[in-house]
Every structure is written in C-alpha cells, then in structure tokens.
Amino acid sequence: MSSKTVLAINGSPRRKGNTAELLNHALRGAAEAGAATEIVHLYALDFKGCISCFACKRKDKEHGICAMKDELSPVLERVKQVDAVLFGSPVYFMNITSGLAACLERLFFSNYLYSNEIPTVFPKKMPSAYIYTMNMTEEHVRQYQMKEKLHSLETSATHFFRVPPRTLWAYNTYQFKDYSLYESSIFSEPxxxxxxxxxxxxxxxxxxxxxxxLAEWKE
Ligand SMILES: Cc1cc2nc3c(=O)[nH]c(=O)nc-3n(C[C@H](O)[C@H](O)[C@H](O)COP(=O)(O)O)c2cc1C
Incomplete structure (x- = not known):
C-alpha cells in the first residue's frame, strides 16, 4: 500500500464530461495502488491567469509562490504537497481550455526563475500526466499536428517537475447526450x-x- 496522494485537475467546465470521466478512471487506478485521491474542478473556482506582477521573481521574496490570492491559490499549494498530478482538458479550438491554461500559467511561472543555475524552484521531482479529449479523430490530430502543438506543455512539465509527463489522447469523443437536439451535421452520430x-x-x-x-512511481 502506498501513502501517496494523486491530485487530478479538471480543466473542463463539465464535471461529468469525457475529461472528468477519464480523470476519475485514473484516480480509481491510483486508488487501487493504495493512493489517496483528490479532484479539483477548475471551473468551479473563481480565479484568473497570471497578471505578470513578477512577485515570484523578486530577489527579496520567497520563490515558488504566486502572489495572486484567489480560489486557485490553495490548488497551487496542494500541487506541491501531493505525490503526482494529472491535468485534464478538452481540446478547445486546437488548444487546452482557457481555464487549464490560466492554471498552468500560474503554476509554472511561479516555479520558474530567469536563472540558468536554478531553472525550477518546484520543491521535488514528481510524475505528472495530461489527458486530452476531443472531437477530432486520430487522423485529424495527425493532419493538424496537434501533438506537436501541445508538446510545449510536456516540455514545461518535464522542466518544472523534472520527470517527463505521460499523456493520453481520447479521440472522437461523444459530445452530446442526444445529437438530434443540436445542429451537428458535420458528425455522424451512429x-x-x-x-x-x-x-x-x-x-x-x-x-x-x-x-x-503515477501512484506507483519511484525515482
Ligand atoms: C468551445 C469549444 C471548442 C472546441 N474545439 C474543439 C477543437 O478545436 N477540436 C476538437 O477536436 N474538439 C473541440 N471541441 C470538442 C471538445 O473538445 C470535446 O467534445 C471534448 O471531449 C469535451 O470534453 P468534456 O466532455 O470533458 O467537456 C470543442 C468544444 C467546445 C465547447
């Protein structure tokens, strides 16, 4: 049994959508390995992205702390305390959602110094993962070079947590419970x-x- 904690951060506004469902399956896997699990739904929180105040870079201030105080602040602190973190996002206009982007700006920038000697002040090595869900098929993802486009998120996680993240791409998701209610002729529901x-x-x-x-990860 592990005494670890795995935290999932849901960057979808839908608490019961595809992204949340996959995050919850991941947490069940973590729980089977004996970890405690937590999930945060970002769209339930009142917060903004980085405002470029640079307080996290001041020589006279403690590093690794985002000075903005809002409902994301406890989440940023929690990421430092847990043993693994999983980020989930639907693809919105070929990118992650604005909610997850705002969260990652605050998390990554506050742990980053403009210093070659100290590239990250995140307090430990930690495994992480990204789960992406989307309407696109695997073929569309290749065609639009989506994996290349989102690769910088993996680079950032590797940089800050010092462990390359895992990724899961869920293609061709089911978006509506009842397709007949919506104008959606570009899709074939069957x-x-x-x-x-x-x-x-x-x-x-x-x-x-x-x-x-993630729960079983050892250095
Ligand atoms: C504002 C918006 C933009 C979207 N843009 C894309 C897109 O660019 N590519 C894509 O494949 N799917 C796109 N989708 C579909 C979602 O990514 C897809 O339905 C996803 O699985 C929804 O996740 P959820 O169920 O967790 O909310 C978009 C959906 C919304 C609401």
Missing amino acids: AKAAWRERHWPEQCREAFDMGKF
Missing part, C-alpha cells in the same frame, strides 16, 4: 456511437493504468 462503444472502454482502461503508474 459512427461516433460505434467508435465510443469500441474504444471508450480501452481509453478508460488506459486512464486507469496511468493513474496506477
């Missing part, structure tokens, strides 16, 4: 339903294994 039936259980399993891996 094709989406067939994809989901075939692939969603595998992706949930992949998330579960990822959570277990």
